[in-house]
Amino acid sequence: MDLSYGSEYSDFREEVRGFIAAHQDKSPSQASMRGAEGLAWQKLLLDNGYHSRTVPKAYGGFGAEPDILKSRIISEEFSAAQLSTGLGGQGISMLTPVLLEMGTEAQKLQFIKPTIMGEMIWCQGYSEPGAGSDLASLTTKAELDGDDWVINGQKIWTSTAQLADWIFCLVRTEPEAPKHQGISFLLFSMDTPGIEIRPLVDMTGDANFNEVFFTDVRVPKDQIVGRRGQGWQVANAILGHERGSLAPPDAAENRLKGIIKLMETETIDGHRVMDSPVFRDRLMKLQGQVLAMRCNDMRLLSARINKGQDARLAGMIVKLQGTELRHELEGFAIDVLGEIGLAYEDNPYLRGNGSWQYQYMYFLGLIIGGGTSQIQKNIIGERGLDLPREPKVAKV
Amino acid sequence: MEFGLSSEQTLLQDTVNRFLDEQAPLATVRQIAAAEIDDGAIWKGLAELGIPALLVPEHLGGVGLGSLDAAVVAESLGYHATPAPFLGTAVMAPLAFIQSGQQEALLGPMAQGDYRVGIAFGEAIGARNDAGTTVSSGKLTGKAIFALDAAADGYLVATREKHLYFVEATAKGFSRRLLTTVDKTRTTVELVFDGAVAELVSQDPGVFNQVLDAGRVMQAADTLGAAQYALDQAVDYAKQRKQFERVIGSFQAVKHMCAEMAASLEPCRSLVWYAGHALDHMPEESRVTACHAKAHLAEVGRFVAKTATEVHGGMGFTDLVGLHYWFKRIGANRQLLGSPELVREEAARLQGMVA
Numbered sequence: 001m002d003l004s005y006g007s008e009y010s011d012f013r014e015e016v017r018g019f020i021a022a023h024q025d026k027s028p029s030q031a032s033m034r035g036a037e038g039l040a041w042q043k044l045l046l047d048n049g050y051h052s053r054t055v056p057k058a059y060g061g062f063g064a065e066p067d068i069l070k071s072r073i074i075s076e077e078f079s080a081a082q083l084s085t086g087l088g089g090q091g092i093s094m095l096t097p098v099l100l101e102m103g104t105e106a107q108k109l110q111f112i113k114p115t116i117m118g119e120m121i122w123c124q125g126y127s128e129p130g131a132g133s134d135l136a137s138l139t140t141k142a143e144l145d146g147d148d149w150v151i152n153g154q155k156i157w158t159s160t161a162q163l164a165d166w167i168f169c170l171v172r173t174e175p176e177a178p179k180h181q182g183i184s185f186l187l188f189s190m191d192t193p194g195i196e197i198r199p200l201v202d203m204t205g206d207a208n209f210n211e212v213f214f215t216d217v218r219v220p221k222d223q224i225v226g227r228r229g230q231g232w233q234v235a236n237a238i239l240g241h242e243r244g245s246l247a248p249p250d251a252a253e254n255r256l257k258g259i260i261k262l263m264e265t266e267t268i269d270g271h272r273v274m275d276s277p278v279f280r281d282r283l284m285k286l287q288g289q290v291l292a293m294r295c296n297d298m299r300l301l302s303a304r305i306n307k308g309q310d311a312r313l314a315g316m317i318v319k320l321q322g323t324e325l326r327h328e329l330e331g332f333a334i335d336v337l338g339e340i341g342l343a344y345e346d347n348p349y350l351r352g353n354g355s356w357q358y359q360y361m362y363f364l365g366l367i368i369g370g371g372t373s374q375i376q377k378n379i380i381g382e383r384g385l386d387l388p389r390e391p392k393v394a395k396v
Numbered sequence: 397m398e399f400g401l402s403s404e405q406t407l408l409q410d411t412v413n414r415f416l417d418e419q420a421p422l423a424t425v426r427q428i429a430a431a432e433i434d435d436g437a438i439w440k441g442l443a444e445l446g447i448p449a450l451l452v453p454e455h456l457g458g459v460g461l462g463s464l465d466a467a468v469v470a471e472s473l474g475y476h477a478t479p480a481p482f483l484g485t486a487v488m489a490p491l492a493f494i495q496s497g498q499q500e501a502l503l504g505p506m507a508q509g510d511y512r513v514g515i516a517f518g519e520a521i522g523a524r525n526d527a528g529t530t531v532s533s534g535k536l537t538g539k540a541i542f543a544l545d546a547a548a549d550g551y552l553v554a555t556r557e558k559h560l561y562f563v564e565a566t567a568k569g570f571s572r573r574l575l576t577t578v579d580k581t582r583t584t585v586e587l588v589f590d591g592a593v594a595e596l597v598s599q600d601p602g603v604f605n606q607v608l609d610a611g612r613v614m615q616a617a618d619t620l621g622a623a624q625y626a627l628d629q630a631v632d633y634a635k636q637r638k639q640f641e642r643v644i645g646s647f648q649a650v651k652h653m654c655a656e657m658a659a660s661l662e663p664c665r666s667l668v669w670y671a672g673h674a675l676d677h678m679p680e681e682s683r684v685t686a687c688h689a690k691a692h693l694a695e696v697g698r699f700v701a702k703t704a705t706e707v708h709g710g711m712g713f714t715d716l717v718g719l720h721y722w723f724k725r726i727g728a729n730r731q732l733l734g735s736p737e738l739v740r741e742e743a744a745r746l747q748g749m750v751a
Binding site: 003298302305313382391 | 397398399402464631634635643645647651652655656658659660662663665666667670673677685688691692695737740741743744749750
């Protein structure tokens with residue numbers, strides 16, 4: 001057991017701290033991330049290797065060798081200083097790694113740089129009304145007509161569709177093939193004629209997602225990643241990337257700190273909530289769970305550095321446990337606040353900008369999205385514990 | 397950076413597991429639980445492997461390893477529901493004697509497996525009705541209940557003031573009575589003191605805390621092992637048992653029970669490792685971490701013990717399968733050295749949250 005990162009990394013940590021000290025006044029607020037201030041910050045991070053660190057220079061990145069601990073130090077220091085770590089979103093976190101792995105040289109040159117600079121925003125067209133947990137049964141079809149794919153169908157749960165310049169989209173191109181082998185991964189502009197976006201208002205009151213309809217959308221046939229029929233493998237590579245990142249332990253720790261502060265300042269009949277043993281016990285229970293997930297995360301980090309450490313099961317449980325725990329944390333904060341916890345939107349008694357209620361609902365969405373908790377349990381059971389799959393029901 | 401067990405620790409665990417697989421199978425656990433034989437042979441065998449010598453420094457006749465090594469052994473003992481006086485004789489008493497510099501002459505025989513020290517900490521953690529001890533001019537009077545190890549040669553007794561005393565089982569004015577509990581894999585006694593000679597070990601709260609924290613992490617590790625055994629058994633059973641012409645593990649209802657157990661237990665492994673490491677290397681965190689490990693494992697352990705039994709259906713409820721030994725061991729670990737509510741309140745107090 002060695003929890004230190006080693007002396008060779010202390011210089012790097014100092015370098016990151018030096019950058020932060022010199023530039024922290026330029027860090028934009030969450031709201032202005034997409035504005036001029038945000039884009040300037042993004043460029044500063046890219047130039048210094050604090051974003052897209054391992055993306056080759058030819059594609060607009062910093063071109064550093066992959067180093068898990070350096071990446072971790074960057075995120076630790078930025079998080080401690082409460083600075084923005086730059087742009088995220090599905091183009092950066094999901095499409096870029098896929099293009100690097102499976103894209104053509106032309107695609108890499110065309111798409112990666114504007115994407116990581118924040119000049120090209122992407123949305124993801126995967127789920128459909130009839131294809132949720134059973135994503136491979138998707139029916140949006142693309143047929144070749146001359147030099148174009150012609151796309152017809154509907155996507156749902158498409159976040160940022162209204163902002164997006166481009167979409168990466170799963171479509172059925174080989175209707176005769178078995179369902180996992182008939183899908184292709186296409187890229188196309190959201191300005192293409194025949195695309196209609198309808199915002200989908202969710203329980204938070206915001207439209208975090210959209211429905212996207214395609215009617216005879218024509219896409220040049222070379223805008224495909226991987227080969228025809230290979231889209232499922234491409235998509236799975238990125239889904240694996242998404243699952244672990246939905247509920248990082250640092251965020252849970254920060255929320256827990258927020259709850260402690262809340263319990264020290266909010267009062268019931270003039271007594272601090274913290275002075276109630278009942279609330280305190282619930283707090284300590286949650287703190288124990290957050291600590292366990294932090295330890296699990298350290299084990300995962302270690303297993304990425306030290307080949308030969310087996311942490312497969314520890315990785316499989318993160319999406320399930322992490323999202324459920326966040327939902328419980330947010331719900332506990334609402335209980336701490338009592339009826340004040342009901343306040344929302346413009347209510348003058350609002351605490352924490354209404355984020356407790358908002359995140360309580362939002363994390364219920366994350367429990368369902370990105371592979372529901374039930375699908376996660378299938379994965380843990382079948383791939384982690386080697387339990388047999390559900391037998392297929394005979395077709396009637 | 398390396399978060400996990402070293403190759404030496406893995407080897408230690410493999411060695412203990414191999415010994416217990418051979419020398420302490422369920423059939424032997426049953427015999428000991430029924431008091432047909434005692435745990436002496438197992439303890440002698442573990443002593444030959446150096447287990448009671450683990451934490452004793454080399455110059456005092458021991459091996460001089462650390463708390464995480466001991467936690468690794470505790471996990472193996474829990475996995476096998478092994479009847480053994482590990483907690484008192486190999487962990488809490490040696491630590492108390494080493495830290496205080498008292499009773500050091502006993503460390504050699506303890507490390508050899510020739511001398512056993514039981515522990516009576518209940519009164520210092522949360523004294524119950526009818527229990528309590530007082531000390532006057534070196535003599536102990538009163539009662540300590542649910543002390544561990546009926547076969548001990550002496551007891552480390554903690555008073556309400558968190559002072560530690562050592563009493564020999566042969567002392568005049570000392571008597572003990574076996575207390576039957578659900579957990580028959582370890583023995584529990586009531587100690588009655590009627591002016592029994594008690595030698596002061598330590599009045600230093602730092603020593604008391606260190607001994608208690610180590611004990612709590614060992615209990616958490618024992619529960620980790622026991623719960624892992626229960627989960628492994630449930631998964632095996634779910635792969636074999638057929639109903640409706642299918643193995644029951646293919647039904648999502650059963651599969652999800654197994655997945656939930658694994659999902660809650662897997663982070664516990666990292667938590668126990670971290671807590672074991674913290675005892676020796678992170679004094680600023682180790683106390684809170686020990687509390688969380690103890691309380692969190694108690695909760696997850698209870699969930700896994702119940703759920704694994706349910707996966708076995710009616711067979712899980714029988715004596716035939718024997719899973720109940722683990723169910724009860726997990727239950728005992730939960731209450732001994734502080735039930736979850738007491739321990740969580742201590743974690744809050746340690747963080748300055750209690751006014």
